[in-house]
Amino acid sequence: MIIGGFAAQAQAQSNVTIYGLVDVGMVSERGGAAGSVTKVTSGIGGQSRLGFRGTEDLGNGLSAIFQLEAGIKVDDGTLDNTNSALFNRAAMVGLKSKDAGTLTIGRQQTMLYNALSQVADPFGAGYAGSAKNLFPTSGNLTRVSNSLVYTTPTFSGFTIDGQYALGEQAGSSEAARQFGLGMAYSQGPLNVRVVYNNRNNDTVANGIVTERDTGKNTLVAMNYDFQVVKAYVAYGTNKGLNSAPLPVANAFAYRVAPTASLDSDNILVGAQIPVGAGTIMTSYTRKNDKTNFNQDADQFAVGYLYALSKRTGAYASYAKIKNKNGAGYTVGNNNEPGTGDKAFNVGVRHSF
Template structure:
């Protein structure tokens, strides 16, 4: 009996030591809200949905000290639907992020796997006062649908920060025999110092198609996006500005491709456009925050399918981990444009939407 207890104690100590050394963390977000959408061909849509402010997720991340200032790191993160308990992508367990890499204080960080693009990081972390969530998300009009948000088979390098300046480089392998086919390249130059945060990001997406590996390649135009994102904290309020220039095929893919307003001629994704945002967040009483933004999309093609969106929101922190929220946004489409008011996880069905819900992180 004593030997058994001693063995269990030794194994437990070894397990604890290994766990501490690898520094593995289980984390996640559970976000659910009531969403009311209006103005689309589906009529009035009322539902309980997941991921309104931030996509619900379950993740594992960890680091291991390799000595000499070098660390190994990994992230495995899958999306879930808090309203049903299902995976948000059928058959996938780590569809949001899945990467492994090395980090050095002197040399920077290199990671390999499924990862966010520098373009999306600039939008969600710096330029959008709604942080890419709620009804006011900039994703409703700014071009981050599909591969512009994240991509598989990617190598990402982030430099160390020098006097507030850093850079990020992204290369997504198309994994076709024609090396440039489906390739995606991105980069950002970042500056953060005191109240000022700014990023200049670029994204280049190759749209060539090779249906059969080793077969002929159908050459298509590339999609090119340049984004400037800035925010400045005045303490009494934080101001936001963002501008995106988009050119080429899939440079501004539609978030909702199902002709949401039932027009005779379905909306067409622009191949030449510009987006501009101004916004603000204002702290209220310590735990609360008021959010507002205005976005204008300028379609520079002959269709001239412009749109604009205004949005209001309010969040209240019940604790460090639990936040309640409410938001409303409205889009005005012009000349047959088909943009919809969605949220962090959904594209939306109409030109206006209201959200109320709660988010808990762990």
């Protein structure tokens, strides 16, 4: 009876949710060394996933929280990851207080990626028009392991975030460590994020530390909902090693492969336009390489998402990139970097 009573009490105070996204469609890519590529792809608008999240009320305004999230491929049913991790998208646990804020520990998204996908990009970092095609998001710029994230409570629409990820390299406390700072404002139709990310690129081999340049990224993102149109604008700067890694090494098989910029900036202007039960998405994105290579790129994109229900939508999207001076940027989507300088995709997505 005691066990049963305890279980009933725990169930009343705890909440665990199973959730996910199933996104799959057809992708047609052109212009790269691979030629014309047509395929069925999972995660075009957003990576297909299966997740678990939960909370437990600890009393006095304090809760325990957790999240475990795995990427999946709808086209063939396999796990969608590159590092053999089951919960490659998220694995964290923490405490949340109404008065003191939230502290979480584990594998988590960076504030840099959250600002880009949640505030800056009308495509939500997905579809052919994804801002990820030109804004830097590769590797640890999207999510990072061994990290601690603290978020303040909301004060008059403002919140402040801080993230620190341990490099965990034997022989150095600095090698591979990463930290980020962010400030957000959300009030009515206005959303603003300002974030900074700093990545140490030092390596350790046989106890010897090789010092390398630090990668630094800053992003200012804003959107404003005018009801008849939601306007988006973003500006980012990227300095140092791995501040703007190339999504594909040499997709166009140039005799001289493109060079990842060590000094660049990005701009984006875009909009979401509601039309009946659907939304038109459009954006212009520019990559400005400030090095002597001057490998700039411009992307033009348009898409349409039609809401079949609150959870199900059908979509179509097209984007084209104009590379300059040997730049090698490709039109991908949320889950793939792409193979050419233009792409069209059409598909369906369902969230649960």
